[in-house]
Amino acid sequence: MMPSRSFSVSVTTPPPAVTMGIGLAWTTSTIVYVKMVEHYLHEYGGYSPDPLTFLAAVAARTQSIRLMTGGIQASFHHPVQIAAQAAQVDVLSHGRLDVGFARAFLPYEFDTFGVPMEGSRQRYRETVEAVLRLWTEKGVSESSEFFQYSGVNSLPSVVQTPHPPTWVAGLMSPETFSWAGDRGLNLLMASPPRAAELPKARENVELYTSCFQEAARETGGSPRVAMSIPLMIGETDTDAVDRALPRLRAHWQVFGEAAESLLHTHSSDYAKYPQIVKSIKEMTDDDLIETAIVGSPETVTERIVEFRRALSVDTFLWHIDYGGQAFNDMAGNLRRFREQVLPRLPE
Template sequence: MTFFPSVGPKDKAAHTYYDEALGLIERADELGYAHVKTIEHYFFRYGGYSPDPVTFLTAAAARTSRIRITTGAVIPAFTHPVKLAGKLAMLDNLSHGRLDVGFGRAFLPDEFEAFGVPIDESRARFAEGLEACRRLWTEEDVIFEGDFHRFGPVTLQPRPFQRPHPPIYVATAMSQDSVEEAGRKGYNLQLVPATSNRERTRELIDAYHAARASGGHQGAGKVQLSYPCYVAEDGAEARRLARSDEERYNERLGEAVQAWGRVASSAYPGYDKILAATKNYDFDTKLGDHKLLAGSPEEVRAQLATIQGWFGDDITVSLTVHSGLLPVEKSRRTVDLFAAEVAPAFTASTR
């Protein structure tokens, strides 16, 4: 289950959104959902209520006992690795080993500008930050000499609860290099199918598996796909709510990506088109392409079965259930109905 706030102060107070989301997480823990995940973004209604996923997930861990706690994702480019590794190790201990760590590159030019980080350095800073965290979790007297950070010898405290470290995920939208590197390193993968078509998502998953095998890693690794989800007894009502939520989400995405109209970066091929894509958004096309789940329990079961047929039954589907734009009661109904009438038809990994 993913929480991606799409509201700002004029829509809803921050504390109200957090209270609503944490209540839904408590319910998800009771109902047997597999994980709760949140993102890292700044400034805009597009994710801006989640500048520090570790803080939010710490509150989630304190209110739950079973559900896994997942970053989706933290951004190494914006935090010194000693600080980031320490915060995450602390959360792993507070949750008694329920933490999964997704690392991402970020993609909004305004965020890079605010942190004084050149956007063209995003891939190198991502790779260096992830490697520094891994070493800090697994080694003592670490001496690190990277292009952006140098420190040591240092021994991180606390040590992670999970050994050798929490499961690592690489979050990416559509980068072949990122998925292949994740596979070679033996990490797991977080993808957002809405950013590309079905064929491209399948290609990325296949490239990940091939790279993982070539790196000598056992097993297929874990692939997590995020989908907005709206379930109601009346399928037409669920689609009406989904249309309202998704169209406003797209509006907020459009606000956040305005800078791509003036910024160009070789590190982000194709991102110059992202602003135009928000202007050409069509809900019915997105629904027809199975880039979101919306309908009655029976209809959502059919949608999930199609997705499972495309990408395999070993994927994990992460449901985005509460942007803050709809009444929390509607999101709670989705959480309850999905658990009771959709999930039993699939494995536990579909939540």
């Protein structure tokens, strides 16, 4: 399917039948989000350079579904731009926007924008925190290594109070999980852990929850955990695996090609990433299946319950367009989830 055709189908077909980089989310009993990523210059996400523009188009064609950036690569943007542009979509959607942020990790994107990878963690965090202030305060001033302004008022004002729900992507760095909790932000797990990684992932989520609850003594709120994960439901486990494997191979091959240069990148802010890329490129078929929820309706239900119990996941962001699937296949997959899995799930 050509990209232009895919976007056309995406924004003219009512949820849940959508495609082209979108994640659809399930929270307890209903599909509630459309999510869009931000990437550039490569087949890995590069057809979605501006998630807010896409979500504005979705907002114009829907009435109740929530919209999520998953996420804005804050290291590449000025906080005033992010705050104003996101607020505009919040207004246009009548308060349906969730804003997810990600730090970015692909070296060629950093090179293209002239942003050094070293120091990007600090730039990312300062940008996110500046956006939150621009949404909630008047006469905001900032003077940092990365941006300076004085006495500014961001317009338009956001619709939601005090601001749109805000998520930050976390992969494996404990510092990210503790920072998200300390700031009272929602946690977006960028990918599911494989079995060997589950204890560390559980430890990180517990760290996030602990930090959030400590901060909530003053700020209020409850921790939320979302996970972005490929989904494939078949008549049987074997049927689902047969459908999923070639698509997962294609998906992770494209990721590996995009992330190849990380193997030769030396940055203290990304010290663990070369090993992550190496392990992904060496994945077996069994490993690939562990990166997704794959199986019969019964197996898929069990896996969802397991993730909810192990990692306190309350929102599953279904990745449905991986591996170049046909539109009808993706729509069918979501239909099976709605009809054969959703009724089995506990409230």
